[in-house]
Amino acid sequence: MAVDVAREEKALREVTDRLVEDYGEAHPAERVEAVVGAVRKRFEGHSVRDFVPILVERIARRELDPTRTKTAAVQVDLSKSGPSGPAADTTNVFAAVAGRFVPVRLSEHKRTLGVVAAGAAVVLAVGVAFAVQQSDSPSATTAAPALTTVHGVVGSEKSAFFDDPKVADALAKHGLKVDVEPAGSRQIATSVDLGKFDFAFPSSSAAAELVQRKSGVTGKYVPFSSPMAIATFKPIADLLTQAGIVAPGATTTFDVEKYLSLAEKGVQWNQLEGNSTYAVPKNVLVSTTDPRTSNSAAMYLAVTAYVANDNTIVRGAKAEDYAVSRVSRLFTRQGYTEASSDGPFKDYLSNGMGTVPMAWIYEAQYVDAAVHNQLKPDMVLMYPKPTVMSQHTVVPLNDKGDRLGKLLTTDPDLQRLAAEHGFRPTDTTLFTNVTAAHQVPVDINLVNQVTPPDYDTLEHLLDGVAKSYN
Structure with a gap:
């Protein structure tokens, strides 16, 4: 699947603008831009690009405000070694997202996995959207990390x-x-x-x-x-x-x-x-x-x-x-x-x-x-x-x-x-x-x-x- 570079760049610029507006009182714009840039680098070299801006925004928000709730969906690590290529990348991302929320029995879904390997945009969209929704629900909240008292x-x-x-x-x-x-x-x-x-x-x-x-x-x-x-x-x-x-x-x-x-x-x-x-x-x-x-x-x-x-x-x-x-x-x-x-x-x-x-x-x-x-x-x-x-x-x-x-x-x-x-x-x-x-x-x-x-x-x-x- 061809990567629409211009569309991704536009989406990431919009992400940065939103974050600057949301966190302007707590962080200077340069700090926000640096965080977005650092998070974006984690996704370099991966062929599945459709939801990179979504994931970048979620991770950046977590780093700019550590008290926000965390979910496994936004902590997907795409740097793990393993099979390469579009199908492998897509399957890895889908597994990281869907595995958090949906139990999948491979023997019953061979056809679905074939579709994922060919192009998992729709399935991945559902997984990411569900992850985003769950991260803001009360049942998904986790305790804020303990602070060191000085x-x-x-x-x-x-x-x-x-x-x-x-x-x-x-x-x-x-x-x-x-x-x-x-x-x-x-x-x-x-x-x-x-x-x-x-x-x-x-x-x-x-x-x-x-x-x-x-x-x-x-x-x-x-x-x-x-x-x-x-x-x-x-x-x-x-x-x-x-x-x-x-x-x-x-x-x-x-x-x-x-x-x-x-x-x-x-x-x-x-x-x-x-x-x-x-x-x-x-x-x-x-x-x-x-x-x-x-x-x-x-x-x-x-x-x-x-x-x-x-x-x-x-x-x-x-x-x-x-x-x-x-x-x-x-x-x-x-x-x-x-x-x-x-x-x-x-x-x-x-x-x-x-x-x-x-x-x-x-x-x-x-x-x-x-x-x-x-x-x-x-x-x-x-x-x-x-x-x-x-x-x-x-x-x-x-x-x-x-x-x-x-x-x-x-x-x-x-x-x-x-x-x-x-x-x-x-x-x-x-x-x-x-x-x-x-x-x-x-x-x-x-x-x-x-x-x-x-x-x-x-x-x-x-x-x-x-x-x-x-």
Whole structure:
């Protein structure tokens, strides 16, 4: 039987278009096309072509969505060795399909087999159609394959990402179910029992380095990052603009050097000239987390220590002591501070400027809130000048953790979902697409960034600040 190449090509193009339309939200078009191409190759060299597009579509759907029901009919393996030729190919396909559904006694159907050998299109059509129908019936369903559970401890700002059902679905397609416990990043590095987990996911390279040292592992992945920022309100931004600390524009900037000078003098909000909107007797301070437990506060310390040290990276005991003497009051004058960044940002969202006029946050938290319609009209995102980039780092503690770290870094769906939660993935266009779609004013380039001090120096600075609490 002559093969109608043009008709098969047209049918396969239609299959690809349908799959792109059906799975466009879960997979990029290139991924769908690659799956169709790979499945199609399984049928190369076989002379029975009439139902190749049907079989290709069924197998491709199974691979693009592993939770779909499976049937033996769509798992026909035409690569088995055996007699060749049209009759043999036709009989093999028919046997694979009809054998699943119809008991055949060869002694009673010699004439039928002769027809099959000559041209089994009609019989094969019935078999395949029946297979397709049966695959969608309740009696043909099979249990979804068991997922491998991966346990992790993560910085609290990533809880929403792992709680997202779309993230769970994307991981399930790779056979994984991820359970996480939130904690402050420095808690992860210093006090959490890592033996209970398959991976740790703190929010900076410094915390990750300490986890690596404690666990004796060298591997790590950085699937996304987020610069540090300040969440505030328009009346506060206007006050600080009059004080010369804030500069409005396409994005709002916050001058850390001028702020440090003001804070060192102990200036209160009600002492700011022209203040009629927030005239309260409280120190002008950015609210942070506890530097003894949280990475976001450690990043605040890295920035303020750099500025306090004459805009130079802190190195050596003398520079460390000097920086601590200037910046420790930024922490001790705050009163109670929480252990992780999730709490202060939730206070910012729900309680307004009366409780938290300025909150030191990850940019990702603000963008995530914007995407999920949690921001109020007077809320403002400010970028400290300078700022620091927080590298969210997966430290795999075993093979399961390594598998997850690799997926988070390389899988297009998970990278896209990370951007939807406000993080900056490897492909920054994913992030810019999200912020443009939701009209979030962000600074994409952020030229003015500091390099955090090395691990040991940051530990010494944190120890110095911790001592100042006593």
